[in-house]
Amino acid sequence: MTAPTSRDLTVTEVRLTPVLVADPPLLNTQGVHQPYTPRLIVEVVTADGTTGLGETYGDTKYLELARPLADTLVGHQVADLNRLFAAADQVAVDASRVFGQVDVGGLRGVQTADKLRLSVLSALEVACLDALGRSLGLPVHALLGGKVRDAVEYSAYLFYKRAGHPEGVAAERDDWGAALDPAGIVAQARTFTERYGFGSFKLKGGVFPPDEEIAAVRALAAAFPGHPLRLDPNGAWSVETSVKVAEELGDVLEYLEDPALGIPAMAEVAARTSVPLATNMCVTTFAEIKEAFGRDAVQVVLSDHHYWGGLRNTQHLAALCRTFGVGVSMHSNTHLGISLAAMTHVAATVPHLHHACDSHYPWQSEDVLTERLTFERGTVRVSDAPGLGVTLDRDRLAVLHRRWLEDDGSLRDRDDAAAMRVTDPEWVTPAMPRW
Ligand SMILES: O=C([O-])C(=O)C[C@H](O)[C@@H](O)C(=O)[O-]
Ligand SMILES: [Mg+2]
Structure with a gap:
């Protein structure tokens, strides 16, 4: 008989890596996509060395919440997702981030404190499911x-x-x-x-x-x-x-x-x-x-x-x-x-x-x-490999993170109207309805 492998899925670390990713000049009603857009890459690491991956929006308002929310995960089991979501309610959201605001100028609807938290929790949840699946040898869809x-x-x-x-x-x-x-x-x-x-x-x-x-x-x-x-x-x-x-x-x-x-x-x-x-x-x-x-x-x-x-x-x-x-x-x-x-x-x-x-x-x-x-x-x-079935390329991650580090701050928050003003200085986000 083979001895059971030791599996300790206590979260010991959550790595948060903001990146800037190339984006073509795609037009929408608010303006045009910036040449680079922010994303946040999440790695949940467990005591037995398993790492799960997640990804979400990388604008400043999400990054601000990512560390306190990630901290509520450390010391707990990757499978304790209901506890994570309950604990997240205690993490304060800066009122200026939600008061009178809409998500990406309205492209994603309302902006509420709950939605902001959920937008970060989603990446933590995916990373936990990825880690759990990798450890159990099950694809994420099986866990769902x-x-x-x-x-x-x-x-x-x-x-x-x-x-x-x-x-x-x-x-x-x-x-x-x-x-x-x-x-x-x-x-x-x-x-x-x-x-x-x-x-x-x-x-x-x-x-x-x-x-x-x-x-x-x-x-x-x-x-x-x-x-x-x-x-x-x-x-x-x-x-x-x-x-x-x-x-x-x-x-x-x-x-x-x-x-x-x-x-x-x-x-x-x-x-x-x-x-x-x-x-x-x-x-x-x-x-x-x-x-x-x-x-x-x-x-x-x-x-x-x-x-x-x-x-x-x-x-x-x-x-x-x-x-x-x-x-x-x-x-x-x-x-x-x-x-x-x-x-x-x-x-x-x-x-x-x-x-x-x-x-x-x-x-x-x-x-x-x-x-x-x-x-x-x-x-x-649909992958049947353990977890999400994808592998992180650390070198690529480092390159895209370096781009984020070297940015002067002008690309760290998606702003399609600002990108439009580069060619059309008079451009303002159009009043709706536009037509
Ligand atoms: O379906 C949608 O509304 C979107 O995909 C929103 C996006 O922000 C889209 O407008 C874009 O990428 O410009
Ligand atoms: Mg749409």
Whole structure:
């Protein structure tokens, strides 16, 4: 008989490493992506030497909370996640970080103390599950109750895009070229299908007047007949404009994402169209569900495990959606492979996931993994390796961390409007509704 291996999963250390990751000049209604975007890499280390990985937003307000929240984990078992979440309530959030604030200028909805904490806890939870899975020899999806599919489908996330970041600004080059009109968007979609095999397409809108974006979606429908299409202007339209766009594109849209801002406006649009409405803006916390579902304001909630508070909360959200007959899928923000692995594990466990999930990953040329995750026919295979099934590349982590250390502070907080002002000094975050 072999002696049982010693397994001490007491957390002895939590390493927090902020990084700056290359990001192409992708346009949205607030401005343009900075050349580098902040992320936080989390490593939870246990007494027996196991290390689990997590990843979340890396802006200052998250970093401020990361150390005190990580400290509540040290000395406890990686499996004690319910205790971690209860203890986190005691960690104070600076009122100036939430008072009158919205998340990324509103792109991710409200900003509350709870949501800020959850946005950090999610990375700690993922790292704990990764460590637990590695130690037990079980994949993260098994710790969540097991997968119901072997591959998770993602959609091509199309953006209006400039060819490059402004001259004279430190940036990495990308090979996607510009996409500033319907032909450019169709060409970008073709590149997505050639490189990754995606079968459904989401266009980030709210950049150009609605008629131009309608033309782009029409061009996509002509180029990819029968493929699911979505348009997401991040709340840039009035109710009237939203209804008009829904009427014009109703025959080709799988859903319209956050056409208007807030639950009342979304409810009004929903009452006047049969096109399903999806959101990652007006329902981003459990507190918003009652009103949104009660008013039938949204037909699909796009979960994001980062701000919903992790993989188990994503499952809770999915169960609530199912109970109320609301669809569920997944939102994304600029992220690396650790988060894509986490998204894939949890998505694999959600039975009624009927829409392809969003992912920015194809836009990220850099990663902190020894091996990038890959898309095959638009899907990511669900790993059955222990934990998340990914390996940290310490050298890459060090390079991206050094970039963060050397930054003068101007890139450490995502600010799409500030990035826009580099080429357009008069630019201010547009008042909503914009059209
Ligand atoms: O679906 C969404 O609203 C997003 O993906 C939000 C992001 O911030 C997106 O607008 C972006 O990356 O510019
Ligand atoms: Mg959205």
